Ligand code: OGA
């Protein structure tokens with residue numbers, strides 16, 4: 557099921573190979589934004605131009621330290637039991653994801669369930685029907701996610717993910733103009749939310765360790781586990 561979610565995006569992946577560093581223009585993402593969050597935003601969003609930042613702004617959110625270290629531990633222990641039985645997959649060159657194993661989970665212990673309730677409360681509209689099982693993706697240190705768009709057939713307008721064990725950089729690239737990009741710094745224990753245009757009109761991926769830079773700063777990629785909630789298409 558989960559493999560299906562992203563296999564549909566192959567065409568998108570193919571045209572996205574290029575050197576993004578060539579387009580690393582600086583941008584001050586807080587400058588054009590009013591309100592108390594403006595400074596915060598700069599800590600986690602960096603893009604090739606003001607224009608592209610304006611397009612995703614409001615459709616993208618990263619909440620740093622969304623879970624505590626203790627909660628991260630509890631989540632990790634609970635997902636580890638499902639992951640342990642699987643082997644990391646490396647050699648499917650056609651896949652959007654390299655160096656990973658994954659599982660899904662429907663039933664959670666009390667602590668995890670309450671974390672997931674908080675995720676759902678901030679990420680999804682109250683009446684939005686959700687994809688039942690939560691997706692757990694374990695990326696090896698050498699693993700990465702190529703640019704793709706999640707299946708529009710199986711997933712709705714919103715994708716919300718918790719990042720465990722490692723910081724990482726998620727790159728969004730507009731589907732129709734792939735010289736532009738927006739990088740999101742997904743710090744360990746953060747929650748990211750992709751909505752609407754950011755989810756439908758941009759590809760997203762997680763950079764491999766060698767390419768993992770945010771605003772020119774190296775972001776070492778260790779093993780990373782994401783816990784991803786999605787809603788259903790309407
Ligand atoms: C996916 C995906 C991102 C993440 O599995 O489709 O984009 O945070 N995952 O692991």
Ligand code: MN
Nearest residue numbers: 562705706760
């Ligand atoms: Mn995805």
